[in-house]
Amino acid sequence: xxxxxxxxxxxxxxxxxxxxxxxxxxxxxxxxxxxxxxxxxxxxxxxxxxxxxxxxxxxxxxxxxxxxxxxxxxxxxxxxxxxxxxxxxxxxxxxxxxxxxxxxxxxxxxxxxxxxxxxxxxxxxxxxxxxxxxxxxxxxxxxxxxxxxxxxxxxxxxxxxxxxxxxxxxxxxxxxxxxxxxxxxxxxxxxxxxxxxxxxxxxxxxxxxxxxxxxxxxxxxxxxxxxxxxxxxxxxxxxxxxxxxxxxxxxxxxxxxxxxxxxxxxxxxxxxxxxxxxxxxxxxxxxxxxxxxxxxxxxxxxxxxxxxxxxxxxxxxxxxxxxxxxxxxxxxxxxxxxxxxxxxxx
Amino acid sequence: xxxxxxxxxxxxxxxxxxxxxxxxxxxxxxxxxxxxxxxxxxxxxxxxxxxxxxxxxxxxxxxxxxxxxxxxxxxxxxxxxxxxxxxxxxxxxxxxxxxxxxxxxxxxxxxxxxxxxxxxxxxxxxxxxxxxxxxxxxxxxxxxxxxxxxxxxxxxxxxxxxxxxxxxxxxxxxxxxxxxxxxxxxxxxxxxxxxxxxxxxxxxxxxxxxxxxxxxxxxxxxxxxxxxxxxxxxxxxxxxxxxxxxxxxxxxxxxxxxxxxxxxxxxxxxxxxxxxxxxxxxxxxxxxxxxxxx
Numbered sequence: 001x002x003x004x005x006x007x008x009x010x011x012x013x014x015x016x017x018x019x020x021x022x023x024x025x026x027x028x029x030x031x032x033x034x035x036x037x038x039x040x041x042x043x044x045x046x047x048x049x050x051x052x053x054x055x056x057x058x059x060x061x062x063x064x065x066x067x068x069x070x071x072x073x074x075x076x077x078x079x080x081x082x083x084x085x086x087x088x089x090x091x092x093x094x095x096x097x098x099x100x101x102x103x104x105x106x107x108x109x110x111x112x113x114x115x116x117x118x119x120x121x122x123x124x125x126x127x128x129x130x131x132x133x134x135x136x137x138x139x140x141x142x143x144x145x146x147x148x149x150x151x152x153x154x155x156x157x158x159x160x161x162x163x164x165x166x167x168x169x170x171x172x173x174x175x176x177x178x179x180x181x182x183x184x185x186x187x188x189x190x191x192x193x194x195x196x197x198x199x200x201x202x203x204x205x206x207x208x209x210x211x212x213x214x215x216x217x218x219x220x221x222x223x224x225x226x227x228x229x230x231x232x233x234x235x236x237x238x239x240x241x242x243x244x245x246x247x248x249x250x251x252x253x254x255x256x257x258x259x260x261x262x263x264x265x266x267x268x269x270x271x272x273x274x275x276x277x278x279x280x281x282x283x284x285x286x287x288x289x290x291x292x293x294x295x296x297x298x299x300x301x302x303x304x305x306x307x308x309x310x311x312x313x314x315x316x317x318x319x320x321x322x323x324x325x326x327x328x329x330x331x332x333x334x335x336x337x338x339x340x341x342x343x344x345x346x
Numbered sequence: 347x348x349x350x351x352x353x354x355x356x357x358x359x360x361x362x363x364x365x366x367x368x369x370x371x372x373x374x375x376x377x378x379x380x381x382x383x384x385x386x387x388x389x390x391x392x393x394x395x396x397x398x399x400x401x402x403x404x405x406x407x408x409x410x411x412x413x414x415x416x417x418x419x420x421x422x423x424x425x426x427x428x429x430x431x432x433x434x435x436x437x438x439x440x441x442x443x444x445x446x447x448x449x450x451x452x453x454x455x456x457x458x459x460x461x462x463x464x465x466x467x468x469x470x471x472x473x474x475x476x477x478x479x480x481x482x483x484x485x486x487x488x489x490x491x492x493x494x495x496x497x498x499x500x501x502x503x504x505x506x507x508x509x510x511x512x513x514x515x516x517x518x519x520x521x522x523x524x525x526x527x528x529x530x531x532x533x534x535x536x537x538x539x540x541x542x543x544x545x546x547x548x549x550x551x552x553x554x555x556x557x558x559x560x561x562x563x564x565x566x567x568x569x570x571x572x573x574x575x576x577x578x579x580x581x582x583x584x585x586x587x588x589x590x591x592x593x594x595x596x597x598x599x600x601x602x603x604x605x606x607x608x609x610x611x612x613x614x615x616x617x618x619x620x621x622x623x624x625x626x627x628x629x630x631x632x633x634x635x636x637x638x639x640x
Contacts, residue, residue, distance in 0.1 A: 051532055072538050084533035088551040098537035101547070153537055 001061055001156035001189050002027045003048060008057030010043055017043040019213045020057070025157075025191060030183050032200035033193045035210035036236070041193045042161055044210070048191060049159050050074045061156060077150030077188070079160040083142045085134040091145050092117040092130035098153035120148040123182065140171040147179075151186070160192035164199065172196075176203050197237055201225065209233050231343045234274040241317040243290070243310060245273045247342065255311050260288025260336055270345035275337035277305065278320040282327050282335050291334040292317070299323070308333060395613045398606035410604035411611070418584045419592035419608070425500070426575075426588060427568040430507040434564050435557070438515025443549075446523030447531070460516050463509055471509045472577025475502060498580030503588065506574040511567045518560030522553050559626045566619040570612060 003025040010018040018040045025031055033041040046052045048059060050071035058067045066074055085094050093100075096113040108116065114130075121127050124144040134142055143163060150158060163179065164172040180203055183190055194200050200207045201221040209216045209224060209232075217224060217233045228234040235242070246253040250264040252273060261273075283289045292308030295316060299305075304321045319335055327333050368376070400407055410416065444450070445457060463471065477483050479496040489496060496502045530552060534544035550557075572590040579586045587595065589608055596605035 049536060051536070071532075071535050072540065075538070076536060078533070078536040080529055080533055082529060084529040086530060086533075086548055086551075097534070097539070097547070101534075101537065101539040101543045149533075149537065 003157055003189065003191075004060040005044070005048065006058045006060065008044075008047060008054045008059065010040075010047060010052060011055045016213055018047070018054075021213070021215055022057075023208060023215060023218065025189060027189055028187050030180070030190045030203065030205045031192075032204035032207045033191065033210060034195070034197055034200040034207050035216075036195060038212070039210040040213040041195075041208075041210050043213075045159050045161055045191060045193050048157065049076045049078050051078070075153065075156045077153060077155030077158045079143075079146045079150050079158070079163055081162040081165055083134075083146040085142055085146060085149070087134050089133075090130060091121065091126070091132050091134070091137070094134070094145060095120055095149045095152050097149065116152060117148075120152055121145075123151075123185075124148045125178075139167050140175060143167065143175060144178075147182070151188070155188065158188045158190040160190065162193055162195070164194075164196075172199070179203065201237075209236065211236070226339075228274075228341070231272060231274065234341065234343075239277050239318070239320075240274055241277050241319070243273045243315055243317055244313075244345065245271050245342070247271050252342065254290060255313075258288055259290050261340065263342055266342050267344060271342045272345055273337070273340055273342055275340040277318045278303070279338045279340075280319045280335045281338055282321070282325070282333065284334070286334040289334045289336045290317075291332060294331055294333060306333060392613055392617075395606055395609050398602060399610035401606075402603045406603055407607050407610075410601075410607040413604065415584045415587070416592060416604070416608060419587045419589050420611070422500070422503070422587065423569050423589040426503055426507050427565055429504050430511060430568045431561060431565050433508050434512050434515050435561060437512060438519055438560060438564075439557070441516040442519035442523050442553075445520050446526075447528055457520070460513050460520075462513075463511075464513050468506075468510050468571065468573030469577060472506050472574035475506055475509075475574075475578050497578055498582065498586060500586070502578040503575050503586065506578045507568050507571055510571050510574050511564045514564035514567065515557065515560035518556050518563075519553055522556040523549075526552055555626060555629060559623065562619055562622055562626065566615065569615055 005021060005023040005025075008018055008021045009016065021040070021044060023044075033044055035041045043052065047054055050066070050069060050073075054067060058065055060066060061074065071078075086097065089097070092114060095117040099108050099113045099116065102108075118127070118130060121130060124147060126141060126144055126148075129137070129141070129145075134145070137145065147158075147160075147163075164175055167175065176199060192204075201224065204221070206218060206220055207224050208218045211232045216236075217229050219227075224233065224237055228237060231242070234240050243254065245259075247263055247266045247268055250262055250266075251258045252261040252263050252266075252271075253259065290308075290310060292310040294306055295309045296307040297304060298307075300320075302323065304323050304325070305318055306321055306327075307316055307318050309316055319333070321327055367373075411420075441456070441460060445453060476497060478485055479489060479502065480486050481490065481497075483497075496505065530548050531544050534548045535541075539547065569588075570590060571588075572594075575588055576591055576594075579588065579591055581587060581591060581595065583592075583595065589612055593605050593608045593612070596602075596608065
């Protein structure tokens with residue numbers, strides 16, 4: 001099912017949680033809503049589900065306007081952050097709940113419901129746990145039951161709110177791969193919310209980066225990482241360093257010196273230069289480069305992070321060097337970013 | 347239905363560190379004081395109630411209880427409880443639902459208002475009904491014109507009982523529902539359940555032990571209430587006397603054996619309530635712990 005969010009605004013007691021958000025979700029896609037807390041990602045998910053109503057704008061399921069439909073009519077599978085399993089029901093009853101509450105001919109027989117529950121438990125690799133209660137399961141198992149329960153109603157869209165938020169790192173990584181497999185096997189259009197960029201970039205077909213109630217960028221992991229379109233995305237996704245610079249005559253300047261980067265199309269004036277700490281070339285002779293005094297040096301796993309003080313304003317940037325690189329012993333290091341981007345100063 | 351999750355929550359005792367443990371003498375003194383107090387003020391009266399009730403033998407006891415006025419008092423007490431407890435369950439669940447699951451103006455005020463019957467003397471609540479429904483009262487003339495009798499009749503007794511017992515269920519459920527939040531209900535709705543199904547299959551089972559606990563306390567108070575009922579009942583023997591009122595009448599007539607026989611029934615009710623309450627607390631405490639475990 002295609003989902004289209006069109007110019008949606010959502011206010012809570014006049015405080016805008018979402019401001020004019022539009023998003024097209026393709027059928028069968030696995031898409032991540034990524035952002036810091038308070039960015040509106042969970043609100044957007046709940047709006048798609050029908051747990052909240054938009055203040056303005058519309059939400060389409062396929063060609064149909066679903067904005068005024070209730071959550072029951074939308075037929076979405078929602079997996080809650082803390083699973084919200086019914087603690088007084090067995091695993092099988094939890095999974096069968098959505099079928100049991102149906103009315104009339106669409107309601108399967110008790111035997112059929114049991115069969116479906118077992119089938120779904122099999123899919124989420126928990127066969128044999130039908131008679132257990134939620135309190136008798138581990139966090140990862142509860143998560144799987146919650147997903148099986150959401151899939152039992154054959155939802156048009158699967159929505160997951162921080163699906164791995166409450167699990168420890170090891171289980172998270174396992175479940176991540178498992179969710180991808182399930183998605184590939186079932187083909188549900190799936191939207192999940194996360195604040196973990198590694199999770200989003202690894203798992204999703206496309207990532208929606210959100211900040212302060214707005215969508216900053218939508219794209220594949222490569223697009224988001226390699227060509228961030230705003231200072232926020234550059235700073236939020238992966239490691240980044242930034243420096244205040246000036247653009248003049250198609251050249252990038254720091255203080256009164258050009259640094260060997262040409263920017264013929266950038267507007268004249270103040271700007272901020274962004275680059276990745278590992279994406280730099282060290283240069284020997286500083287003839288148009290960024291040079292700084294080594295302020296600190298840290299060993300991080302397989303590389304060495306060097307913090308440099310640049311220019312008279314003592315701006316600090318980080319670059320990454322190979323562990324055995326001789327430059328780490330020096331007091332002054334010069335470099336030039338390999339890949340970089342300029343954003344006009346705000 | 348068996349809830350196996352209870353098993354994993356064994357009673358847990360705080361370990362006592364030497365720093366917070368009193369000396370042996372202090373402990374002994376405290377314990378003696380406590381037990382002496384409980385013995386004199388609680389246990390001894392209870393024993394006396396039963397001793398006096400059976401003072402003239404078991405025959406006199408059963409005879410006192412089978413006397414028509416006494417039987418009428420027992421029937422009335424049961425009737426009042428049978429009406430006021432369901433009313434308060436309905437009210438308690440709706441109030442707890444409203445307070446725990448919605449945001450609205452005047453919420454804090456409503457919460458305080460629910461506690462009002464606990465903070466006001468039962469006699470006052472009885473008097474309020476006299477002022478409201480009595481012949482000289484605010485609605486008295488209108489009621490009389492329409493032939494509706496409230497005061498000195500069963501409706502008045504039920505109203506007074508509902509008033510003094512209405513915090514029990516609500517107060518039990520509000521904190522429980524607040525802690526559980528809306529998550530389970532939202533999950534039920536997302537799975538296609540309508541509001542009624544969500545309430546019946548999810549909300550109610552989640553609070554069932556708390557609800558039962560509240561019902562138990564509510565029932566004990568409904569059957570035992572004296573002050574408010576006394577004001578509105580009119581003490582008409584065989585018609586508007588509840589058990590507590592009947593005990594007083596019998597006692598004032600120097601019919602101690604009969605008075606204590608009826609009193610022993612009330613005391614028995616109290617004991618049963620106490621046992622059920624303790625059993626529920628053991629169970630219900632685990633339920634709360636299970637909620638937190640999620």
